[in-house]
Amino acid sequence: MQDKITQLFKAIAEPKRRDIFHALVIATSALSITQISNQFEISRQGVTKHIKTLEDAGLVYIDTKGRERFCSANAKPLKELNKWMAFYEQFWDDSLDHLDTYLNTSNNA
Amino acid sequence: MKDRIIKEKLFNHPIEKIWNAISKAEEISSWFIKADFKAEKDYQYTFTSEPNEKGCTTINGIVKEANPYVLAYTWIVADTNIETTVTWTLEAIQGGTKLKLEHSGISSYAGDTAIAMFESFNGGWDNCINGLTNYLKQEVNAR
Numbered sequence: 001m002q003d004k005i006t007q008l009f010k011a012i013a014e015p016k017r018r019d020i021f022h023a024l025v026i027a028t029s030a031l032s033i034t035q036i037s038n039q040f041e042i043s044r045q046g047v048t049k050h051i052k053t054l055e056d057a058g059l060v061y062i063d064t065k066g067r068e069r070f071c072s073a074n075a076k077p078l079k080e081l082n083k084w085m086a087f088y089e090q091f092w093d094d095s096l097d098h099l100d101t102y103l104n105t106s107n108n109a
Numbered sequence: 110m111k112d113r114i115i116k117e118k119l120f121n122h123p124i125e126k127i128w129n130a131i132s133k134a135e136e137i138s139s140w141f142i143k144a145d146f147k148a149e150k151d152y153q154y155t156f157t158s159e160p161n162e163k164g165c166t167t168i169n170g171i172v173k174e175a176n177p178y179v180l181a182y183t184w185i186v187a188d189t190n191i192e193t194t195v196t197w198t199l200e201a202i203q204g205g206t207k208l209k210l211e212h213s214g215i216s217s218y219a220g221d222t223a224i225a226m227f228e229s230f231n232g233g234w235d236n237c238i239n240g241l242t243n244y245l246k247q248e249v250n251a252r
Contacts, residue, residue, distance in 0.1 A: 085114065088212055092116050095141055096210065102140035103122050103130060 008077050011057035016040070017050045021059055024073035030061075032068045113213035121205040128178055131197050142168070148175040154182065184212070 012018055020036060031039075037047045051071055054060040058077045063070045120127055130136045132148035137156075146154040149172060156168040170183035170192070178199035183192050193214035200207045 088114050092114060092210055092212065096116060096118050096208070098140045099127075099130060099208075100118070100120065102136075103120060103126065 007053075007057040008059070011053050011059055012078075014050070014053075016042070017054060020047070020050055021054055021073060024060065024071055025075060027072075030063060030070035030072040032070050034068065036071065113211060115212075116210040118208050118210075119202070119205060120208060124178060124199050124201045124206045127199055127206050127208060128180075131199075132175065132180055146172075148172065148180060150175055184214075 012021065020040065023036065023039060024031060033044055033047050033051065036051070037044045040047070051060055051062065051069075055062055059074055061072050061074055063072070130140065132146075134144045134146040137144035137146055142156040142158055144154065144156050146152070146156070152172040152175075154170060154172060158166050158168075166187050168184060168186055170185050172180075172182045173194070174181040174196075178201075179196070180198075181194060181196040184195045185192050193212060196209075196211045196213070198209040198211070200209070
């Protein structure tokens with residue numbers, strides 16, 4: 001079983017997928033596979049594959065209407081990851097400051 | 110996007126002094142977090158933050174490497190099964206020591222668990238850090 005964060009990294013590691021994801025983030029409404037395919041000049045098949053990877057990572061929602069599929073972005077998984085990083089960035093900065101203080105004040109006998 | 114945190118800091122202290130500060134239980138307990146710790150490979154350590162009204166967090170793991178001057182251990186928070194790795198590397202430089210801290214392994218997290226970990230972690234941790242800061246301030250003032 002492949003876990004979610006690994007999928008998340010895999011999904012955003014590929015430049016073309018990042019571009020597609022970005023286009024979905026800034027789009028005012030959901031984009032169809034056809035629209036994405038036209039915008040990026042890649043085949044529907046190629047777009048479908050990228051979208052599937054993004055969907056597996058929880059970054060894209062797909063809504064099927066008739067014969068067309070509409071995609072919209074979900075940035076929440078990235079926010080969670082950011083939150084984790086931000087927390088530990090601060091945590092280690094603080095801790096190293098404490099270490100510094102400790103080293104400067106501890107008796108070095 | 111990166112999946113690791115790397116911090117580098119220069120100290121104008123000898124490498125041995127810093128090695129002791131990061132590897133000896135008594136010293137870790139002074140500046141970082143209450144520690145049951147030995148810098149021995151496979152030692153199962155426990156860090157316990159100071160208790161307060163919100164309760165505090167326990168961190169445990171296994172020492173993976175403890176050769177001067179590289180110290181690595183797994184980092185598992187409280188009741189989660191989420192394992193990351195913390196690695197300290199010291200390097201003697203002219204006039205002091207370069208410390209590199211690396212915290213890696215977020216990419217091996219299960220997404221939902223990572224979120225749960227945050228929620229369990231955030232409550233107590235900030236207060237404990239504040240407690241530690243106050244403790245250090247008192248130490249400094251006492252001297």
